[in-house]
Amino acid sequence: MKIVLTSRGSRGDVQPIIEVASALQSKGHQTVICVPDLFRDEITRLNLSASFYPEDSKELMIGLGSGLGSTRQALAFFSRSIEEQFQFMLEATKDADILVTSVNEMAAPTIAEIRHIPYFRIGFAPILPGNQPPPLFPWQNMPGMANSLAWSAINSMAGVLIRKFINRKRKEFGLKAAPGTNRYFTGRSHTLLAINETLGPPCDSWYNRYRFNYTGYCYSPPVGGLDQSLLDFIEEGVPPVYIGFGSVTMKDPNHLAAIIKEAVDRSGIRVVLGHGWTGLKPGQQHKQIYSVGDTCHQSLFPKMAGIVHHGGSGTVHTAAKAGIPQFILPQIIDQYYWGNRIHKLGLGPAPVIPKRITAKILMNVLSDFTQKGHFRDKSKALAKSMEEENGVENAVKFITLPSEYPVISLFSSRKSNRTSNHVAC
Numbered sequence: 001m002k003i004v005l006t007s008r009g010s011r012g013d014v015q016p017i018i019e020v021a022s023a024l025q026s027k028g029h030q031t032v033i034c035v036p037d038l039f040r041d042e043i044t045r046l047n048l049s050a051s052f053y054p055e056d057s058k059e060l061m062i063g064l065g066s067g068l069g070s071t072r073q074a075l076a077f078f079s080r081s082i083e084e085q086f087q088f089m090l091e092a093t094k095d096a097d098i099l100v101t102s103v104n105e106m107a108a109p110t111i112a113e114i115r116h117i118p119y120f121r122i123g124f125a126p127i128l129p130g131n132q133p134p135p136l137f138p139w140q141n142m143p144g145m146a147n148s149l150a151w152s153a154i155n156s157m158a159g160v161l162i163r164k165f166i167n168r169k170r171k172e173f174g175l176k177a178a179p180g181t182n183r184y185f186t187g188r189s190h191t192l193l194a195i196n197e198t199l200g201p202p203c204d205s206w207y208n209r210y211r212f213n214y215t216g217y218c219y220s221p222p223v224g225g226l227d228q229s230l231l232d233f234i235e236e237g238v239p240p241v242y243i244g245f246g247s248v249t250m251k252d253p254n255h256l257a258a259i260i261k262e263a264v265d266r267s268g269i270r271v272v273l274g275h276g277w278t279g280l281k282p283g284q285q286h287k288q289i290y291s292v293g294d295t296c297h298q299s300l301f302p303k304m305a306g307i308v309h310h311g312g313s314g315t316v317h318t319a320a321k322a323g324i325p326q327f328i329l330p331q332i333i334d335q336y337y338w339g340n341r342i343h344k345l346g347l348g349p350a351p352v353i354p355k356r357i358t359a360k361i362l363m364n365v366l367s368d369f370t371q372k373g374h375f376r377d378k379s380k381a382l383a384k385s386m387e388e389e390n391g392v393e394n395a396v397k398f399i400t401l402p403s404e405y406p407v408i409s410l411f412s413s414r415k416s417n418r419t420s421n422h423v424a425c
Helices: 009-026 036-047 059-064 068-080 082-092 107-114 144-172 183-187 229-236 253-267 297-303 313-322 334-344 359-371 374-385 391-400
Strands: 001-005 030-036 051-052 098-102 117-124 188-191 212-214 241-243 273-274 289-292 305-309 326-328
Touching: 001 082, 009 030, 009 036, 009 051, 009 098, 009 117, 009 313, 009 391, 030 036, 030 082, 030 183, 036 051, 082 107, 082 144, 098 107, 098 334, 107 117, 107 144, 107 188, 117 391, 144 183, 183 188, 188 253, 188 391, 212 391, 229 273, 229 289, 241 359, 253 273, 253 359, 297 313, 305 313, 305 359, 313 326, 313 334, 313 374, 326 334, 359 374
Parallel strands: 001 030, 001 098, 030 051, 098 117, 117 188, 188 212, 241 273, 241 305, 273 289, 305 326
Antiparallel strands: none
């Protein structure tokens, strides 16, 4: 079969789609993928047939800001790229059998309808609207009715940003105007939630409303070992704590670096500090802080006492699978959700937004991670339950299973089979 895949955004949005494409190709399927140019080297290494979006993923993340404003900025960016999405997907899907995208590809439902092919969208948080809190809302403990209203507000905002672009293209192909935003994205799609079901459980309001399955997170195979100097630092004493914020940028990285340095000085606890896209560095050499650039988290995290990070889905799942406690400083998109879930599951302290972090708070977290076992015990128990989970393999099975192929009109009514016994909101 010919399977077209596409994703854009940060590494957390793109890398899992690349892994799924590679796995599909290894099973003999013809794959075509389109991702930002930042990932060209990875695509070349895997020998995938690809096109590249010209966007600068790093520049996009830097421009997002924080809080709810970042959600509108992200939606606006993806809306402006709709014409580009149509150009790639229309060309690539001429003789395709299946379309697979991340959830931020606005044109995909219309492309699948034009081509009369099944459409799978892969999500990295519980992104199906319902009675559960929207992942990108800072307020994660609202009642179900308030959550439902929040989803409606998000869909209305998305509709304002994308409707005129989408309907212009639909008119060109003789299609009716798109229905409401939620129905547009979910009406003909099969949603694959590439997350762990305990970390991000389904909501009971989803059943008989959406077609969805959990796959587990789509990890990349560990690539490259750890530098010997880093290994030497780790083995010099009690396991250190990793602090890093990946592809998220901080408004004032120098201030945060100063807080980290003070917390280390006051606690005496060693830290491995990841530069990330924000360029987070201690400012001067410090014997208890080891600074690193890009490092294989799957190799590093099991050697740490705890992980302090931004709350991206990939980092959350990598730390969880390693059985290591986490402390999240959320500022955009689904990071609020993951910070709340980590705390609720007893895997780490309550999240704190970056502008409210202090050296005292961070010092207490470092001490908890290195001196107390309550977060570690629960983290180890979750990791044990994740040992056999293979998100890439599960995603491939759902995408290539013939029984999952019914092509459904955006305007038809249909019910979903219940896909999970674990229900929570």
